[in-house]
Amino acid sequence: MMTNFFDQFMSPSFLGIPLLPLALTLPWLLFPTPTPRWINNRLLTLQSQFINRFTSQLFSSINPGGHKWALLLTSLMVFLLTLNMLGLLPYTFTPTTQLSLNMGIAIPLWLATVLIGLRNQPTASLGHLLPEGTPTPLIPVLIIIETISLLIRPLALGVRLTANLTAGHLLMQLIATGAFVLTPTMPVVAALTSVVLLLLSMLEVAVAMIQAYVFVLLISLYLQENV
Template structure:
């Protein structure tokens, strides 16, 4: 039973084509450029949302960090689109795979660290030792701060994977329960179906929030190194 539940996270194939490949390319297909001189309502709404998000994201950053506006916005849009597409029937969510999330988290985190070591090495290394530390605690604190810095990309990837996986498992469990109870009293399937709809709405919110949290944490790491 446990293996059957987690088998939904195995990348399926259709006509020999892995659905994970289609799901990863879908955000790029949705963002098709237009040559219209006047924007329609959809593009205007997208531009307004992008502007609000970019302002919110770059407010705490220093001026050198503003050059990261485009990469951070692209990461946000990619994660939101991929997470939401995974909620559609007969699709696959690539962000439930830890390998993909770590492949996003490690290079982006490493870029912020290397940027800090290049532009302000003294300040970047000073984060490893809080000011006013007693002499006897300096070696231990340096080791602890180094481990906490190295574990940041793992926390980014695991957080995104765990939250999306938990929501998908709950939806699977309630869906299976609803199908099993259809032969019983009609009140029970109606109740479980209503619960399933509410959980789906919650999962939509979680998909957007987790994408925002992923990008926000990256901006905070960037703030420490600019």
């Protein structure tokens, strides 16, 4: 049994070699590779339909100038979704529970959307820092507040993904430990706890999918403001 519940969030290593690059590379090896055949198999067809539906839904409200991001954001969605789902398997490691990884993804993408806005429409991008019709005495205060709100966006992106996945995994570990400890003394309570664990596991599957979607959706909203 674990001596520390937070050991499951430590970056794994083998003989001093970090396994995080392997954990980030493995999901890409699990995806089916498209073939030159006229008719694909069921798995490829399902994957293509999911990607097409997600891309069309995500970019339906974005100007054509932002459609260049379709490949990047769709790949990011599939990547985060696969990492989150694989992390729910026993004896696995979830890279998206590491704040450093999530911030490493969030900051460059957020900064890219800001720079695109400053390059293509600098007036409109700077205009977001000051709402229309603001009284003159409040202008300096609102500019400072909106600037802080802009700079805190990547932090909110990374922390949201990390906190939700970490809290879910930790709660599952606590309930599983409780069911294991209660089995010899109170089997009925242990059975009820196991049912709660099963329901929580189903909830965590939904959370894993929703958090990946929310992460990409917020980036698309930031992109929409700057294109």
